[in-house]
Amino acid sequence: xxxxxxxxxxxxxxxxxDAPVWQVRVGTRLSRFxxxxxxxxxxxxxxxxxxxxxxxxxxxxxVFTMLTLAQLWNVLAGWGGLVSVxxxxxxxxxxxxxxxxxxxxxxxxxxxxxxxxxxxxLVAAVLGPLLFRLEGPYFAIGSxxxxxxxxxxxxxxxxxxxxxxxxxxxxxxxxxxxLKMVQAxxxxxxxxxxxxxxxxxxxxxAVLVTLGIYAFMRSHHGLALAASRDNAAAARSVxxxxxxxxxxxxIAVAFATGMVGAVVYLQKARISPDAAFSVTDWTAYVIFIVxxxxxxxxxxxxVGVLLLWGLVTYLAQFGSLYLVVLGTLAILIMLFxxxxxxxxxxxxxxxxxxxxxxxxxxxxxxxxPL
Amino acid sequence: xxxxxxxxxxxxxxxxxxxxxxxxxxxxxIMRLVNLAHGDLILFAAYLVLSATIALGLPxxxxxxxxxxxxxxxxxxxxxxxxxxxxxxxxxxxxxxTFGLSVVIQNGLLxxxxxxxxxxxxxxFESSSVVLAxxxxxxxxxxxxxxxxxxxxALLQLIFxxxxxxxxxxxxADNPAIAQLMGVNExxxxxxxxxxxxxxxxxAAVVLGIRASFDPSIGPARLLYxxxxxxxxxxxxxxxxxxxxxxxxxxxxxxxxxxxxxxxLAGHLAFLVVLMxxxxxxxxxxxx
Amino acid sequence: MTALLNVTALxxxxxxxxxxxxxxxxxxxxxxxAVIGANGAGKSTMLKSLAGLVKNRPDAIRLAGRAIGDASxxxxxxxGLALVPEGRQLFPSLSVEENLLIGAYGGERSAPWDLxxxxxxxxxxxxxxxxxxxALSGGQQQMVAIGRALMSNPSVLLCDEISLGLAPIVVxxxxxxxxxxxxxxxxxxxxxxxxxxxxRASDRFYCLQEGRVTLSGRxxxxxxxxxxxxxFGA
Numbered sequence: 001x002x003x004x005x006x007x008x009x010x011x012x013x014x015x016x017x018d019a020p021v022w023q024v025r026v027g028t029r030l031s032r033f034x035x036x037x038x039x040x041x042x043x044x045x046x047x048x049x050x051x052x053x054x055x056x057x058x059x060x061x062x063v064f065t066m067l068t069l070a071q072l073w074n075v076l077a078g079w080g081g082l083v084s085v086x087x088x089x090x091x092x093x094x095x096x097x098x099x100x101x102x103x104x105x106x107x108x109x110x111x112x113x114x115x116x117x118x119x120x121x122l123v124a125a126v127l128g129p130l131l132f133r134l135e136g137p138y139f140a141i142g143s144x145x146x147x148x149x150x151x152x153x154x155x156x157x158x159x160x161x162x163x164x165x166x167x168x169x170x171x172x173x174x175x176x177x178x179l180k181m182v183q184a185x186x187x188x189x190x191x192x193x194x195x196x197x198x199x200x201x202x203x204x205x206a207v208l209v210t211l212g213i214y215a216f217m218r219s220h221h222g223l224a225l226a227a228s229r230d231n232a233a234a235a236r237s238v239x240x241x242x243x244x245x246x247x248x249x250x251i252a253v254a255f256a257t258g259m260v261g262a263v264v265y266l267q268k269a270r271i272s273p274d275a276a277f278s279v280t281d282w283t284a285y286v287i288f289i290v291x292x293x294x295x296x297x298x299x300x301x302x303v304g305v306l307l308l309w310g311l312v313t314y315l316a317q318f319g320s321l322y323l324v325v326l327g328t329l330a331i332l333i334m335l336f337x338x339x340x341x342x343x344x345x346x347x348x349x350x351x352x353x354x355x356x357x358x359x360x361x362x363x364x365x366x367x368x369p370l
Numbered sequence: 371x372x373x374x375x376x377x378x379x380x381x382x383x384x385x386x387x388x389x390x391x392x393x394x395x396x397x398x399x400i401m402r403l404v405n406l407a408h409g410d411l412i413l414f415a416a417y418l419v420l421s422a423t424i425a426l427g428l429p430x431x432x433x434x435x436x437x438x439x440x441x442x443x444x445x446x447x448x449x450x451x452x453x454x455x456x457x458x459x460x461x462x463x464x465x466x467x468t469f470g471l472s473v474v475i476q477n478g479l480l481x482x483x484x485x486x487x488x489x490x491x492x493x494x495f496e497s498s499s500v501v502l503a504x505x506x507x508x509x510x511x512x513x514x515x516x517x518x519x520x521x522x523x524a525l526l527q528l529i530f531x532x533x534x535x536x537x538x539x540x541x542x543a544d545n546p547a548i549a550q551l552m553g554v555n556e557x558x559x560x561x562x563x564x565x566x567x568x569x570x571x572x573x574a575a576v577v578l579g580i581r582a583s584f585d586p587s588i589g590p591a592r593l594l595y596x597x598x599x600x601x602x603x604x605x606x607x608x609x610x611x612x613x614x615x616x617x618x619x620x621x622x623x624x625x626x627x628x629x630x631x632x633x634x635l636a637g638h639l640a641f642l643v644v645l646m647x648x649x650x651x652x653x654x655x656x657x658x
Numbered sequence: 659m660t661a662l663l664n665v666t667a668l669x670x671x672x673x674x675x676x677x678x679x680x681x682x683x684x685x686x687x688x689x690x691x692a693v694i695g696a697n698g699a700g701k702s703t704m705l706k707s708l709a710g711l712v713k714n715r716p717d718a719i720r721l722a723g724r725a726i727g728d729a730s731x732x733x734x735x736x737x738g739l740a741l742v743p744e745g746r747q748l749f750p751s752l753s754v755e756e757n758l759l760i761g762a763y764g765g766e767r768s769a770p771w772d773l774x775x776x777x778x779x780x781x782x783x784x785x786x787x788x789x790x791x792x793a794l795s796g797g798q799q800q801m802v803a804i805g806r807a808l809m810s811n812p813s814v815l816l817c818d819e820i821s822l823g824l825a826p827i828v829v830x831x832x833x834x835x836x837x838x839x840x841x842x843x844x845x846x847x848x849x850x851x852x853x854x855x856x857x858r859a860s861d862r863f864y865c866l867q868e869g870r871v872t873l874s875g876r877x878x879x880x881x882x883x884x885x886x887x888x889x890f891g892a
Contacts, residue, residue, distance in 0.1 A: 081461070085406065085465075085469060137403070137464070138404060142645075144593075145642075146642070148638055149642065153635065295462065323473055324473075327473035327477070328470070328474055330466065334466050335452065338456075
């Protein structure tokens with residue numbers, strides 16, 4: 001049960017035994033049910049490769065990685081107020097770091113993934129102070145410029161294929177940690193087994209990032225950040241210092257985004273600067289997911305990614321038209337349903353699976369005295 | 371002599387970038403709106419001019435004028451029907467809407483015109499050059515672009531500081547609620563500002579289309595150049611934006627001279643360096 | 659005879675918060691009326707409602723017979739009602755003269771106020787016309803704010819706390835200009851915390867307390883104790 005510690009002076013005083021106690025709560029009955037269902041779903045998804053087709057596994061890799069990127073962008077832009085249009089920078093950096101680790105340093109791919117995250121975080125730490133000098137909306141374009149600069153720099157590395165990119169041969173990946181085990185366990189060929197391994201990594205990342213964001217949003221840092229986004233001056237006046245929280249958030253998001261980039265390109269096994277730093281693939285889709293699902297909710301991106309998956313399945317064959325439809329849909333949603341599909345549903349039916357708001361509830365039982 | 375050529379080339383290129391930047395700078399200054407679709411709207415204007423010259427067979431000047439009017443009306447309507455609804459204290463909605471618009475326009479152009487490179491035909495004008503000094507000749511088209519940029523800045527400066535519309539722009543930028551008390555209709559002022567921004571972008575589009583070939587995918591890069599020019603020059607100053615465009619053009623020309631692959635990168639790096647050493651730009655406005 | 663400005667049963671809200679309750683108020687041509695009341699009594703809200711910054715029922719406010727309760731601020735100033743906002747609220751990006759000129763943005767209404775007339779009333783502004791408004795003294799800034807409102811040639815001029823933060827001698831100077839403004843045919847509503855000064859300059863007064871009119875009349879017909887009771891509550 002999610003009952004936060006309370007600090008109500010009245011509770012310390014002598015009071016009649018039957019007086020109700022007010023408690024600050026975060027959880028709802030639905031959210032506790034959702035937690036149980038969520039665990040069951042994760043277990044089922046983890047076991048899925050035993051029966052699923054390779055196509056479905058690849059689709060779900062797309063879903064998990066896009067979900068993770070969407071959650072990360074949502075916390076950065078929605079709660080943190082850092083509306084970045086340059087997150088493709090960290091996808092690209094992660095992907096290139098992975099390739100560099102495998103090709104140039106001969107690292108194991110799985111080990112290279114966390115190094116890729118660290119590398120992305122390092123670049124974010126350097127770029128952050130520079131980009132934060134740009135006022136609110138100008139930060140958006142500034143981050144895009146940074147991503148373009150990094151794309152052009154990556155294209156300079158001839159050993160990583162320069163402007164045209166490169167592939168990693170299946171042979172180089174066949175010695176990957178865990179691959180033999182997956183092959184033996186599920187009786188798959190190396191390529192399919194690599195997909196399964198990537199699938200598990202993607203699932204793990206999605207779960208960890210979602211839970212991490214949830215924990216962050218319920219921490220006092222998260223609350224302070226949400227408060228400062230609503231009213232920077234007021235938050236400052238009550239002593240909330242958010243500049244550092246934002247900086248740390250920016251780096252942490254880059255770290256996780258870099259790992260996602262590495263996971264995605266481990267599966268693709270082929271990289272090029274244009275693809276790895278694509279604003280359409282790694283930012284436009286991500287923003288679409290968040291907008292359609294619902295900004296500033298953890299459930300929103302989950303709904304959004306499923307809708308995107310559906311649209312991709314039916315519309316992707318139309319190419320440009322597909323993007324015109326997506327863009328138009330996103331604009332219409334911002335205009336007429338600014339809280340997104342999940343936000344609208346949650347308000348209508350009072351749903352909260354990942355409650356972040358606190359509310360006062362009456363409880364008949366006495367809480368532990370402070 | 372080649373170093374001197376590079377500088378001339380950079381300055382002339384800067385004129386084009388300043389033209390990209392003016393519209394962006396204009397609406398940010400007045401309504402704090404950053405239009406992420408700015409580059410794609412420039413491309414849209416270029417294609418409209420292309421259609422007017424080819425499909426309707428109009429002379430380039432007439433076609434451009436027609437598109438200036440069209441884009442002004444489009445900007446006015448865009449603000450009143452779409453952007454107005456999302457402007458507010460929260461910076462997220464307008465950014466997302468204009469980003470969505472960018473995706474829609476870019477892919478809409480791909481659908482309508484295909485991915486092939488196109489160019490505006492300006493006859494002999496585009497290939498002729500002027501001799502500035504013995505041994506130093508400059509293309510007429512790039513020179514005209516620079517002159518146009520200077521003229522556009524001067525014109526906007528005139529509107530801003532010598533007309534009642536300009537006073538209304540600045541008053542609304544200072545304090546929209548109080549400006550209303552003066553009889554300034556905030557909604558119309560904003561809509562005119564966006565219309566003006568797009569009208570100026572048509573000039574940028576025509577210059578772009580004569581100088582080089584274009585295709586639907588290059589819009590976002592124009593947005594980035596425009597933005598870099600604004601930040602390098604310093605927020606809130608139109609002459610600063612012109613100077614910023616020239617600095618960016620010079621950086622690109624010099625970078626490209628060293629290694630053709632470094633041209634664009636050099637521009638981005640110049641921007642980041644300015645952001646590092648002079649975060650308020652090289653020529654910031656007196657007031658913030 | 660109907661009044662120039664007629665307010666009937668005006669309720670004003672900020673979201674869910676009701677700031678005014680059934681205010682009745684009238685102002686005749688060329689008249690000066692004071693609105694007094696403690697902090698938070700609703701004086702500024704009343705002026706904002708009149709000027710169109712707070713929206714109301716259309717017929718709660720009538721200007722020369724025309725219902726303007728839900729009209730936009732920009733259209734109300736064109737109909738001849740101008741507000742000198744609390745705290746002056748000049749435009750820092752505009753020079754002194756431009757601040758005055760923007761007052762006439764809504765279009766030329768009939769005389770007497772134009773740049774020359776404002777400069778005649780406040781000669782010091784003419785000397786500083788090209789300067790920054792931020793470089794002016796508080797009193798000079800208030801002159802710009804008043805001049806700016808007059809530039810629209812209003813038939814009703816609303817003054818919100820024009821003496822706030824100014825030295826008494828400067829306040830004296832500004833109040834000395836009010837008869838001149840009235841002689842041009844402009845009626846004035848004075849909102850002040852300085853009761854005595856407001857009453858001296860006015861033909862009639864209204865006293866507000868917690869969003870309601872608790873007293874109204876002519877200053878000379880009412881004694882101090884009655885006003886004190888209406889002001890602070892019994």
